[in-house]
Amino acid sequence: METSHQKIEPVIKNQAPLLFLILFFLIQATVFTVFTVPFSWELFWVAVGSYFLRMFGITAAYHRYFSHASFKTSRVFQFILAWIGSMAMQKGVLWWAAHHRNHHKYSDTEKDIHSPSRKGFWYSHMFWFLRNEYNDYEAKLIPDFYKYPELRWLDRNHWIAPLSFAVGLYLVGGWGYLVYGYAVATFLLGHATWTINSLSHVYGSARFESRDTSKNNFFLALLTMGEGWHNNHHYYCSSVNQGFYWYEVDLSYYILKALSFVGIVWDLKKPPVKVLEEGRRRDLEKKAKAANKTVKEKIPARRTVVTSH
Incomplete structure (x- = not known):
């Protein structure tokens, strides 16, 4: 008999792919609202702050913590990390981590869900997650975090975090904050994150023999707070730092290291x-x-x- 922690609770189930495409492109099109607001440096820095806060949520939380368990933290801060990652509007934390674990298992094979060498650039970059077949995930892929009811709730209701963030921006700074802090920043955040699925398997250098096409790319590492050291990561994926050496910039690791000094996170795994x-x-x-x-x-x-x- 299937127990509660084994039951699959998909984020979205049995929806037509056309609906996802329409909604996706409508959301992407909100970036054009930037032409409705005069530029100011205040709005620019709001966009920068929004971008890097939520990029940290993807790189440090969704990826390094929930997908690879590369450090430990409290249950409270675990939920905070999941919330920040959810604000990036890249679906639920358990959905994201489960699919990412599958990606590592089948990297650059026919079973890889987003391999550019197998399925092309645009498919690996963003279209793969719009497919109906990837709406679900297997709970058995992520039993270490699926056991927490608050994470399952947030995963099912992943829209709450970005909506709350958008409303908060509007209440603080009006339409300008909403446009720059949400529409513009989310557009750039999404495409920067997705380059790791696409460009990081095409452009760069391979230091290690990782049995796939993963590359290290300095420019992408800057854009994604350290995720661009992708060949390093695919060779030793449980490391909290993806920039293995002092000259490989990894902003997510620097923040996690600082948090470890005050005891918020601990047991940071290193290569x-x-x-x-x-x-x-x-x-x-x-x-x-x-x-x-x-x-x-x-x-x-x-x-x-x-x-x-």
Whole structure:
């Protein structure tokens, strides 16, 4: 007999894909309301704050905590993290984490839900989650967090957090805050997040042999508060820091580290020494090969000059 924690409670079930497409593009189109509000630096910084607050909710909460359990926290702060992530308007926390765990299990195979090498750029970037078949998720994929009733409630009612955030912005700063803090910031936040599914499997460099097409990309790491170190992550996915070395900028990790100093989070998992040493060795080998190639390219050119005289 199926127990309550095993029962699947999908976010949205049995809806026509056309409805999702219409709603999705209507929401995306709200970014054009930016032309109804005169620009000001105050509104600009409201958008920046809204963007990075909710990006942290996706990267640190939805991804590193709920998908990979890369650190620990209290049940209260766990719910706060889930709420902040839900404000990003990327469906429910359990839905997101369950599908992401499946992505790692089948990365860049035919069973991968958003592989650009298998299914194309736009499908992997954003259209995959509009498909009817991905409205549900299997509770058995995320038993560690599915057991919490407050998370199941928030997952089912994932629209409450972004709606509350939008209403709060309007009450504080009126139409201008709503447009810049919600419409503009949500549009940019969504597409920046989705580049990790699409561009991070196409553009960048691969330090580790992760058995997929994941890449490290410095620019995407800046946009996504550290998620751009995607090859690092796919090689050792349980690490709380995706930038493995001091020169790999990872804003989400810096914030989590600061929170650990005051005891809000703890047991931050880091990559083992052998992984870090392997990464350094591979970097040195790559530099050596590049230097050797440069020397070989220069030598024939010099000989040609000599023989021409």
